[in-house]
Amino acid sequence: MARQLKLTGKTQADLAEELKLTRAAVSAWITGRSVPRPTVMEEIAEALGTDVGTVHTRTTDTQVGLPVTWYHRPGYPDGGRDGGNAAAFAFDADVQVLARETCQNSLDERLTENGRPVRVRYTLHELTGEALDAFRKAILWDDLQPHYLAVSESASQQKVGRVVDAGVRDMFEKGRLVLLRIDDYNASGLTGDDYDDGKFAAVVRRQLESLKSGRGAGGSYGLGKATLWATSALGMVLINSTLSVPHEGRTERRVIGRLxxxxxxxxxxxxxxxxxxxxxxxxxxxxxxxxxxxxxxxxVERLHLTRDSDEPGTSFLIVGAHDVASLEQSTVALDADDEDGGDDDGTRDIRAMHRRLVEALGRDFWAAMTGGGSRLPLLETSVRSLRNGEVVIEEEKVDPTVAQPSRTRALRAFYDGTTVDRLTEAGQVALRTVPLRLPLSGGRRGTLGIHPAILLVTEAEDADGVSNQVHSLRGNRMTIKKSGVAGLPLGVNAFQAVLLAGHAAGESVPFAEEAEEFLRAAEPPEHDRWGQSEELTLRWSHSAHHRIARLTTEVNAAVKELVARPKRAGGEGGAKLRKALTVQRRTTPRRGSGQALPELDGLDAAIGADGEWRITAEVKLPRGDELPTMTPVVLLDVRSGSRPRLDWAELVAVDGCEVEDGVLRFTPHARRATFRGATDVASHPVRTALTRLVLELRAGKGSEA
Structure with a gap:
């Protein structure tokens, strides 16, 4: 009631005088010591200019007094200027990046007490004509236009200004605006005060503040929310939150916008x-x-923020949603509907964005949407597309068994307890435990304990996409790391593998909490890999990431052991390839310091679909803090004369090294390294099938013949 008095510009004394009561009575209502009688409620409602229901339920503000408006932060008194929110530059204006970050945030805010998954729905909505005019009126566009005009006038000097200027021009020249709304249900909502510490202030008022302390939380930098504004060509996001914990005695329709x-x-x-x-x-x-x-x-209806139910959670409306990748796709070719019915540019855009959202959700959150045994899914997701309120694409629920059939099968087998030790039949899932040796914190030497991560391997299916990959995840079951397996034997059956670490391996697994904390600290803001990070160095040591590299080595070794075919008697199966492949170790004297050079220790090669040689090589590294750089050189073996040197079309590091301008730089203290490459077919003097290959590892830049 105190808030409503301020909104109407009245004091407690004013209300007491108007109701012909004592000020003490009004004070008792405000402090909660007493409740007004029903007849007095009607008089209070009249005095505040609202209805009795509002006074009773306190679900909305009184509509008199200070009106809803835009508040623009004044310029800095010292003359400083910001060219935009720097946090937004950490991510691309890409709906797939948006889906990953926002869905991760919803997972982190899931209400766990009821055991139900958090439900996240993405709605693309194109507005044109009268619907667009009505929405612009609802967001007080006339008040904002001078600010957008000022930004457009200086757009050539600022990247953000150029994006905003293009967004405004697109809206008026094409007469359309795309809204993208993300609704989550069974989530905590934006609880807490407008200014003090809490989820609301962390999202709406502050930057680089996460406030996530839950077990298995995905986010940790407080950057993910910036993708909402980065995806808006107008820099505008509107918010409607239903709270799981009341604030000011209310839970429904807490609304605010940020520009x-x-x-x-x-x-x-x-x-x-x-x-x-x-x-x-x-x-x-x-x-x-x-x-x-x-x-x-x-x-909330005028602002396109109406929620389906009173279930806790938050709706974020991105105004002027844009996606560069979708625009590129829509200009390359029309989809089948375009050819038949002739969709306009706007409808093609939202169709492309719709497809990319479904694809991203299935790729990154298949595990969170999978249940089995006593484990329930953590997440449900769907995407729908509208145009002026009419359905363009029906709501499409993302099905993990369609997006990732092999990995979903593997995870369900683990949950159901139906895994096997070895793969002997199609459809089986093999399980191995691989050790993550957790370091002591604070730079101390030694091992805190060994966390047994779970490795699952199963036969790949065509719908999986790229085969022979390991998807690694932890507590919230979002895919963190995708990596190939180096040094696979030739001719292995295509497979898919899943690595479960931290809480994803099981709540009762030894050192699950410590592994969760360690791996979370090893992730960058994008949460797409595990490796060296500033937090890892500060909390553990500068070499703590070697524990993760060792885990990768253990995983690769276990995968190779599980998928390797039994060797044929006599070894005839690989005879043809061995004739076409030579591993040459070039004899190089030791350096004056007595330090040995890295040596090639293993090589797998095959001819690719375009006639290129595809090579995976392993290098044995000598002991030492500073290892010399080496250059891999690929040649064709000939009976006489100099060997023709082939160019690399691709040369990438897999483990224990980095590639820089074709040169291998090895990780200090690593004992082995792996790299992968493909030759440039244009540099082949003859057809690949008629050649034999020689791979050399040369010291330095390898320019010598």
Whole structure:
């Protein structure tokens, strides 16, 4: 009630006088010591300019007093300028990146008490004509236009300005606007005060603040929310949250908007960048700062923020959603519907974005959507597309068995307890445990303990995409790392593998909590790999990432052992390839220091579909802190004369090394390294099938013959 009095500009004494009661009675209502009688409720509602239901339920703000408006942060008094939100530059304007980050955030906010999954729905909605005009009116476009005009005038000087200028021009020249809404249900919602520590302030008010401490949380940098604004060509996101914990005695329709623009000057007044759509806060100086407000159902409908139910969670509406990859796809070729019915450019755009969202959700969250045994799915996702409220593509629930059939089969077998020790029949899933040796923190030498990660291997299916890969994940079951397996024997059956670490391996697995914490610290902001990171160095040591490299080596060895075919008697199966392949170790004297050079220790090669040689090589490394650089050189074996040197079309590091300008730089203290390459067919003087291959490892840049 105190908030409503401020919104109407009245004091406790004013209300007491109007109701002909004592100020003490009003004070008791505000502090919760007593509740007004039903007849008095009607008088309070009249005094506040609202209805009795609002006074009783406190689900919306009174509609009198300070109106909802945009508050633009004033320019810095020292003259400093920001060209945009730097956090947004950590990610591309890509709906697949958006899906990964937002779905991860929803997973982290899942309510676990009821055991149900968090449900996340993505809605693409193209507005044109009257629907677009009505939405612009709802977001107070006339008040914003001078700010967008100021940004456009300086667009040539700022990257953010150029994006915003293009977004505004697209809206007016093409007469359309794409909204992308992300709704999650069975999630915590944006709880907490507008300004103090809490989920609301972390998302709406602050940068680089995560406040995620849950077991198996995916995010840790507080950067993921920036993808919402990065995906908006107008820099605008509107929010409607239903809270799991009441704030100000309410839970439903907590609404606010945030705008991210660069520094600008409007009518001689400078503005720092961000702006908020909300109700002016009476407690701030001059009642200028906008805070969230409890909106009525009509308002959220006009803002396209209506939620399906009162289940806790948050809806984020990205205004002017754009996706560079989808635009490129839509301009290359029309889909089948275009050829038949002739969709316009806008509809083609949202169709392409729809496909890419479904693809990304299935690729990155298949494990979180998979259940079995006593384990329930953590996540359900779907995508739908609309145009002016009419369905363009029906809601499509993402099915992990369609997106990742082999890996889903493997995970379910683990949950159901139906794995085997070795693969002997089609459809089986083999299980191995691989050790993650956790280091002591604080730079101390030694091992805290051994965490047995779970490795699952099964036969690949065509729908899986790239075969012979390991997908690694931890607590929230989002795919973190995708990697090939180096040094596979030739002729192995195509397979898929899954590595479960931390809580994903099981709550009762030894050192699951410690492994979860260690691997989370080893991830970059994109959460797409495990390796060296600043946090890993600060909390453990500069060499802690070697524990992860060793885990990778153990995983690769286990996979190779599981998928290797039994050797044929006499070894006739590989005779033809051995004739076509030579591993040559070039004799090189030791350096003056007595240090030995790295040596080739294993080689697999095959002829690719385009006639190129595809090579995977292993290198044995000598002991030493500083290992010399080496250059892999591929040649054709000839009976006489000099061997023709082939060019590399691709040369990439797999483990224990890095590739820089064709030169291998080895990881200090590593004992083995693996690299992979493919030759450039244009440099082949004769047909590949008629040649024999020689691979040499030369010291330095390898320019000598």
């Amino acid at each position: 991210e623009l660069p520094w600008r000057s409007v009518d001689g007044q400078s503005y720092a960048g961000p702006a908020w759509l909300g109700r002016p806060d009476p407690d701030t100086r001059g009642a200028e700062v906008a805070r969230s407000w409890w909106a009525d159902e009509e308002t």
